[in-house]
Amino acid sequence: MYIFEKSVLINCTIEKAFRFHSDTNNLAKISPDNIKVRIMQLDLPVKEGSHIILKIRQFGFLSTVWELVIKNYRENYLITDKLIKGPFKFWEHDHIFEDREGKTLMTDRLKYEIPFGIFGKAAHSIFIKSQIEEQFRLRHEKTKAVLEEK
Numbered sequence: 457m458y459i460f461e462k463s464v465l466i467n468c469t470i471e472k473a474f475r476f477h478s479d480t481n482n483l484a485k486i487s488p489d490n491i492k493v494r495i496m497q498l499d500l501p502v503k504e505g506s507h508i509i510l511k512i513r514q515f516g517f518l519s520t521v522w523e524l525v526i527k528n529y530r531e532n533y534l535i536t537d538k539l540i541k542g543p544f545k546f547w548e549h550d551h552i553f554e555d556r557e558g559k560t561l562m563t564d565r566l567k568y569e570i571p572f573g574i575f576g577k578a579a580h581s582i583f584i585k586s587q588i589e590e591q592f593r594l595r596h597e598k599t600k601a602v603l604e605e606k
Contacts, residue, residue, distance in 0.1 A: 457546070458570075458580065460588055463563040464596035468603040470553050473560040474532045476603060477551050478502050483510070486598040488591055490515060504529040508537070545569040545576075562599070564592055 466473055476482055480502060484493045492513040499506035506526040513519045520543045528536035532553060539547035546569040554561040570576030570584060 458566075458568050458585070460566040460568070460585075460592070461563060462589075462592045462596060463561055464600055465556060466560045466562055466600050466603050468560055469558065470532050470555045470560045473562055473599075473603055474535075474553050476599070477535060477553075477562075480508055482602075485602060486595045488594040491591070496521070502526060502529065502535075507540075543571075545571040560603075562596075564595075 478501075480495060480498050483495075487493050494511040494513075495508070496511055497507060497509040499508070502508075504526055506529075508522075508524045508526070510522045510524070511519060512522055522542040523540040524537045524542075525540055526535065527538040527548070528534050528550075534553070535551040537549050537551075546567070548567045550563070550565040552563040552565060554563070566588065570580050572579070
């Protein structure tokens with residue numbers, strides 16, 4: 457099991473940051489340019505137990521379908537999505553929101569496993585780990601820009 461965690465301090469209220477992340481349609485706005493996200497199914501309003509199906513296209517040719525369920529939903533604090541079907545053996549993503557004197561500390565915490573045994577571990581070391589790090593660096597950058605926009 458791998459764990460990845462990244463935080464960003466955003467100059468906006470926790471309510472605004474949480475509302476933005478509760479709207480799955482905003483995923484396309486914060487995804488890196490080489491990743492295209494299409495929502496195939498979305499239970500609204502997003503809440504614990506909601507199902508989301510995404511078609512994600514990377515590198516211009518690789519398409520995967522991700523079926524997720526919202527495992528935890530605590531308003532203005534936590535959204536956890538868990539992979540039901542997709543490219544990872546296990547994927548659980550916590551979006552954590554904390555108030556910091558009127559600003560929001562937003563943390564993404566991933567717990568994930570790669571399929572394919574030793575080949576998956578090699579792919580993680582060579583490629584997947586750096587892709588995840590870069591993806592979340594860009595997502596945080598874009599989220600901060602959108603939410604701090606006047």
